[in-house]
Amino acid sequence: MVFQDKFHLRIPGPTPVPPRVQQAMAKPMIGHRSNIASKLIQDCTNQLKPIFGTSLQPVILAGSGTSALEAAVVNTLSEGDEAIVVSTGAFGDRFAKIIQKYGFNLHVLDIPWGKACEPDNLSVFIQKYPQAKAVFLTYCETSTGVLNPIPELAQTVHQHSDALVVVDGVSCIGAVPCQMDEWNIDIMVTGSQKALMLPPGLAIVAASERAWKTIESNDQPSFYLDLDSYRKKLEQQATTPFTPAVSLLYGLKEALSMIEEEGYEQVFARHERLRKLTRAGIRALGLTLMVENRHASPTVTSIVTSHEKWDVESFRKNMQANGFIVAGGQQHLKGEIFRIGHMGYCDDWDIVAVLAAIEFTLHQMGVPVELGAATKAAQEVMLDV
Amino acid sequence: MVFQDKFHLRIPGPTPVPPRVQQAMAKPMIGHRSNIASKLIQDCTNQLKPIFGTSLQPVILAGSGTSALEAAVVNTLSEGDEAIVVSTGAFGDRFAKIIQKYGFNLHVLDIPWGKACEPDNLSVFIQKYPQAKAVFLTYCETSTGVLNPIPELAQTVHQHSDALVVVDGVSCIGAVPCQMDEWNIDIMVTGSQKALMLPPGLAIVAASERAWKTIESNDQPSFYLDLDSYRKKLEQQATTPFTPAVSLLYGLKEALSMIEEEGYEQVFARHERLRKLTRAGIRALGLTLMVENRHASPTVTSIVTSHEKWDVESFRKNMQANGFIVAGGQQHLKGEIFRIGHMGYCDDWDIVAVLAAIEFTLHQMGVPVELGAATKAAQEVMLDV
Structure with a gap:
């Protein structure tokens, strides 16, 4: 070489990061509580909606994809809650590890690596745990390249249970269709460094009204990952509870514009x-x-x-x-x-x-x-x- | 696409411009008469020496390759002078056009496009015009992709004449060997946007002691292309007579470092x-x-x-x-x-x-x-x- x-x-x-995005990220730094920053956050949040297929504003965290996975866990589960993880590989396992770390009651449906979870399979499993508060799925399992049939799996969950459907979309959102509202997905998360063409450093969490109700009432032990504070700051002041990664947001806006332009x-x-x-x-x-x-x-x-x-x-x-x-x-x-x-x-x-x-x-x-x-x-x- | x-x-x-070079060119602007600018000009000039194979400092103009071709013509020829152009394509023709524009006595050795000039061919031609003050050659003829045998052609000129050997090296210097001193080349010029991996905007002229004597004594009609003023400003104040293209010089230094590192x-x-x-x-x-x-x-x-x-x-x-x-x-x-x-x-x-x-x-x-x-x-x- x-x-x-x-x-x-x-x-x-x-x-790889496109030159347009690199250039956008090279803009001069601005105050993170300035009007320009608020406008940028609003723009990004609105431009993210069609990517997730949701009418609600997603929230943006300064963090890696894992911070979003953890946020999804810690904001939906409380002490004593049961949760189901469908693991089709390393990133399904990561959901399980986070849940174990917090001591929630975990039931794992292990699928052999390289295979997808079939709806029938999930259907049988989910009926064993009617108390499950949430089912954690992986859209694209990065460790194998499996794209799980999320619309069908979400439907299966809703048929048999009131559990929230939480999906790790890190390695595919922005590259594959996602219709959260239509598919009844409660939480979908992604990171910046995959199909969104950005460097690592942003985590994005989109949630349904039903999920936001759970999040609001959840007395989670995390300060930085308190999603309710992100939503409130966004709605009330068009800002973030903690310092946003300004350059990455500049890049995100440009990347989302590229996606819009391409269609x-x-x-x-x-x-x-x-x-x-x-x-x-x-x-x-x-x-x-x-x-x-x-x-x-x-x-x-x-x-x-x-x-x-x-x-x-x-x-x-x-x-x-x-x-x-x-x-x-x-x-x-x-x-x-x-x-x-x-x-x-x-x-x-x-x-x-x-x-x-x-x-x-x-x-x-x-x-x-x-x-x-x-x-x-x-x-x-x-x-x- | x-x-x-x-x-x-x-x-x-x-x-294409390498990312390293793009980054170097993105440095904050500096005063063009500052010590930093002088150091930059000195560094570039010294790093250019091995590219041309010369012990003398080349001079750097803000201009396209053609400005260097014109500088080579107007600084070596005077009213009534005879010149030989060996044309193997569009850029040989350009030398001829510049010489005609100034009204010097022009003799063109036309080689069919796609062929190189053979030393024997030049030998016969040059003996017809013993008064020629300079012979203008093209190293790489961009219009056809011919690389003329410059060392042999230079030797042929010197065998039969005292004419200066002036070479257009625009589309190859930095990519092919060049030993000006060893090959007895009097003037070699190039531009920034070819093998030097930069955007267009810099022209570089390297000259032998013999050529500098001619240049010094030449009362050329150009102000901007007065090579003697470039040499004197460089030697006396490590600067240029007119505003240098600072960002391109930052890029040049980086590109030359890349070439040094590769070898x-x-x-x-x-x-x-x-x-x-x-x-x-x-x-x-x-x-x-x-x-x-x-x-x-x-x-x-x-x-x-x-x-x-x-x-x-x-x-x-x-x-x-x-x-x-x-x-x-x-x-x-x-x-x-x-x-x-x-x-x-x-x-x-x-x-x-x-x-x-x-x-x-x-x-x-x-x-x-x-x-x-x-x-x-x-x-x-x-x-x-």
């Missing part, structure tokens, strides 16, 4: 196309996709390598030497898979490039792959779509 | 590799290279399309719609060729990308090319080199 800053970041977040449907269609391109290229090299087509996320693709003769961690190092950064597996999948992120500021040619790098790197390692094969397969999809 | 700012600029200048020999080897990759890919698609291998520039490659059934200007428009900007032909080659720039902030994967875009775009246009063929050919060169 010749130029230290000319790498291709193809991990499932943080994702929501066009953004979703692009991510769907990136998914197809990636999978076609990987298949053309004879590699093994982890997730079946109907549950594969438009934002991240996992490739299983545990049965290959080559070492995936050496492969990733060689990819990096060639200027391409792909992700490895998490937890027990470390050394067993690699993952390609394709969300946010990513176009067809970025996928052609990473596929060319994969076939080239494998060839360098003596793996029998045909040079040009993955590129060709992706180009054929580009012509088709 | 989805993102307006995600285009691939593959013309022979302006070339001069490594930079030249990279450009040589980019030339090979490009030509291998173009050949694999059955397209026609304009310049024979031994005279093909490491910075720009021309492809002849006049005999093809498809229209090259439509092709360029389609390439642009796909996010790739390649150059067309100049003057009589308009509609007959296209050109790929591969200098400066450009690596192997940039060439793989533009080749993939070329095969894809031609395929879209119904031209029978094999998808993946150019990519594969380039990858094979990458493995070989």
